[in-house]
Amino acid sequence: MKPFAYLRPATVEEAVRARATHPGSAFLGGGTNLVDLMKLGVSGPELLIDVGRLPLDRIEELPDGGLRIGATVRNSDLAAAPAVRERYPVLSQALLAGASGQLRNAATTGGNLLQRTRCLYFQDVSVPCNKRRPGSGCPAVEGVHRDLAVLGHSAHCVATQPSDMAVALAALDAAVEVTGPDGDRTVPVTAFHRLPGEHPERDTVLEPGELITAVRLPPPRPLAHGHYRKARDRASYAFALVSVAALLEVRDGVVHHAALAYGGLAPRPWRAAAAEEALRGAPATADAFGRAADAELSAARPLRDNGFKVELARRLTVSVLARLAARHR
Amino acid sequence: MSHDPQPVPPKAPGHPLGAASARREGRAKVTGAARYAAEHAPPHRVHAWPVPATVARGRITAVDTADALALPGVHAVLTHENAPRLEQAEDPAVAVLQGPAVPHRGWYVALAVADSLETARAAAEAVRVTYDAEEYDVTLTADHPDRYLPKEVNGGHPGTRERGDFDAAYAGALVTVDATYTLTALHNHPMEPHASTAWWDGGHLTVHDSSQGSTKARDDLAALFGRDRRDVTVVAEHIGGGFGSKGTLRPQAVLAAMAAQVTGRPVTLALPRREMPAVVGHRAPTLQRVRLGAGADGVLTALAHEVVTHTSTVKEFVEQAAVPARVMYTSPHSRTVHRVVALDVPSPSWMRAPGEAPGMYALESAMDELAVLLDLDPVELRLRNEPATEPDSGRPFSSRGLARALREGADRFGWRPRDPRPGVRREGDLLLGTGVAAATYPVLIFPSSAEAFAAPDGGFRIRINATDLGTGARTVLGQIAAEVLGAPEERVRVEIGRSDLPDAFLAGGSSGTGSWGWAVHKACSALKAELSRRQEPLPQEGVTVSADTREEIAAGTPYARHAFGAHFAEVQVDTVTGEIRVRRMLGMFAAGRILNPRTARSQFIGGMTMGIGMALTEHSTMDPVVGGFAERDLASYHLPVCADVHTIEAHWLDEDDPHLNPMGSKGIGEIGIVGAAAAVGNAVHHALGVRLRTLPLTPDAVLPHLP
């Protein structure tokens, strides 16, 4: 790790200005991923702009009944907030399924969305990696890739996006509020993370210098139930093999509304549009849930050692949807 | 809620030995006062950071240290071109920076030394090493063309043993099992990374080292640096776990001593966690074929255990996984064979119960398979195969508590009534099952020396270079001394963990309490006799008596001496995800006399917990694409976490064995892991109805077999 300068701006404007002035700078939130990557040599900013204490630490009610979550709200506080637990339990569950109590106390909402893949090759600067060093190659395609992507990957990169929170946000149709040198914009969470294609070095659609200021949740559907379930190698404190965030509204035994997103399968939280399409108007039965999962997962292109994720995702889908459907009876 | 399934037994008044005494260093550990090797900061101390090789095999062609040396605060960069020359190493794995050859990825090729940790790391990153990379082979296969039969395996056991005519007996057996079990490499990963703080004072080298044995570390360092052993002191007061990986001298001690020599400063080197898998040993992967032949009564007529494993090109270390099959069961016709292939991999070494832990997974899984075939209760099957003498040697057992451990463990666990049918117990999405497996570990005792001192004020002190890795050695040695001297424990001071104390064997092979305790017992007995001879008050300087156990241990024993045990596990298999969790586990051990039930229970439970990791969560992949282990951090190498470990009970038999040592104890540090993974795996078969023969049983392994 090379020496770096440090700046703690008092305002968002100051932070954005500093970032624009220093091309080698990076924003620092809770540091749970960036400091890790700096120690690994994966990231080497010349200037750290500490946005962790910016006044973005509030959860606000929106006039439409939604919530606006400040970018520096810590994961543990977000998971504990009564408004989230009562109206968006899927988000609280996803947050609490991730990391550890210590990490959740430090990690921020904005930082969580920006955490980078845990692909072992990405984290090892002594080996090639197209995400880290464009054009150097991807050892994961033939190497150790049990934990990597089955959907949305390319020949250049098979990494997965590791956030649990982002999966719930994708299912909730959340949007990311961003500010930057060219002003403010809002990006749906489902469009926030990029698929790698030929440019895996870019994880998200953020332009250089842009800062996440908040995440906006639309009002909850009053009759929908939500649930997050994560399968992992040990009982806690492990990244997802596969996770599912689901929202389901059943009327008279028929699916009226469904939102489904997967973690652990793809370079981004994978909103399952094909599955949702198959679910709409379908009977709320295990068979229909299985067919919906198949509609989504038939596009999967597993690698040598991660085909199990397809079956795991299918099983999780059926189980979680059945559980939610049961609550409508 | 109940927090008290197993209350700590009350202290037995008057008899220190067998009392549940609290750890002597407990307060120091819970207040943060206990200092570990990296936490000694002599004046002007500097920090070191190593540079690992980034090729899987090859030669260094150039090392450019200019950028590193240009950083302010850098004192030195050691490479094979400028590092002090070492004498011939007994263990070639510590002959670091002595030449350009790179035997495996992660081998240390340079060391940066700087004022601060941050600068040392930056300097290490700035070192540019160029290699002439060579073809490499890191992949173990059962039929690898370079495999060979080693003469000896770890522990000094013969590589191959044949008794009777296995092939004929197996061919003629009514019922046979032929199964192959696959275990990946595993890593010790003690919570304290290997660390040393070293300095030279004149010609004297002092090293605070995270070592399981500072007598041997002292001797090895003296030999490497060409010094008399009196010119080297190694201190290992508190050690943050080792599980075998700190049993031998490791590169951090050698590198820190070299750096201290070059810079003239005290140097601290704590190995980065990610680099440990390459340089502090691992449990080698094993491919184990077990063949059992039995009659309708389940009595074994033929037993073959054939192991294929790897070692490095640096040295030969052969995991002795077929050795427990020479001990466990009636087997008139037996073949136990190890085959090994030297690959371009890091050097394997000791990890908690080397040999027994992987070997008993395979053997005890095979026994379960046989029980299923015969429709015989697996406890009963084992009882029917109790041998009269140790099968391989014919020697009588000094004691053999396996049958009692199985019976009493079964009772306590609630083993019966048990429906043997697999795959029939459902609780919502969960399938439930129970499993049993046996455990064994040899009684090892090594010569040690101790000193006992009586002060005129009635206080005592014992001095011995024992090591307390967290085993409770300090505490139990005080108990042994107090018992012999007839003194209250608090009147006995215990000094351990420095190589200038009387020499003692390292903490390994579950030998510590037996070996050190014997020397302490002998010294204290002699001191007591001396005190009882004296009529007059003690002189001001007190009375000191020394003893060592070389003669007693050289005398040997006509007995086969082993601890035994039985594990019982209940598991749940999630039929949605394939996630397996251990609901409860019970171990019943026959390990001689238990000298401190509080610390003993912690050790048994600790071993069983590591067994859960071996069964369910831990695996390390040798990366075929870039060489080296893939899972090098604690996010990808999954040690069990608190949520993985529910109810674990450890119990033991009162076992009176007069053929061990004066305390009547057997080692207990390792047997807890032996067989634990098999008990879990057997329970998974009972739950799921499918036999999975490759560990760990992660969801990807289980999913294809779910209903």
Next chain:
Amino acid sequence: MESTAPPPDAAGPPPGATRSTVTLHVNGVPHRLTLDHRTTALDALRNHLGLTGTKKGCDHGQCGACTVLVDGRRANSCLLLAVTLDGSALTTVEGLADAEGLHPLQTAFVERDAFQCGYCTPGQLCSAAGVLQEAADGHPCHVTPDTAQPGAPVELTAEEIRERMSGNLCRCGAYPRIVEAIGDATAHPAAPPVPHAVHGLGAVSVHERREAAS
């Protein structure tokens, strides 16, 4: 979040500087330190303040041995850059005991033999102290029932403790004893609060914009 932390130092380090002077309140004692920006809170404690009770197990937030309380909340000190903590209050294992004696958690760990090698122990203790406060403040965890009342204190069952303590690895396998020891401490009237905390948890407030507008 950091609502009671002092405002950022207006002067700050000069542009481009790679070191800064910060004040860390450690176990109630203010320390003014000039540190390399790369220095983590963990290394500041261990190498600059001689407080080696806080342990380095992995240096990457994957083991929990470095857990300390920052303004009353548990965190991995290996992932916190010291420069970001200017003005913060840190509690380490050395600060758990007070003049009266050991913290109830420390006593319970000794009584239950909730450790062997002791290397993860300081982190377990600080983490446990954080857990007691989090539960009292109504923070849920992965195993808290959905039916639990948001904001109400959470009863620390063994299952709750196991999940909440899963960020602290113990290779010696003392987990069952750790769970028992923390259970003992929950029953102790003098358990939390942890000394030296500047403020507790639950700093997030939900602003009722609709109400304000009406």
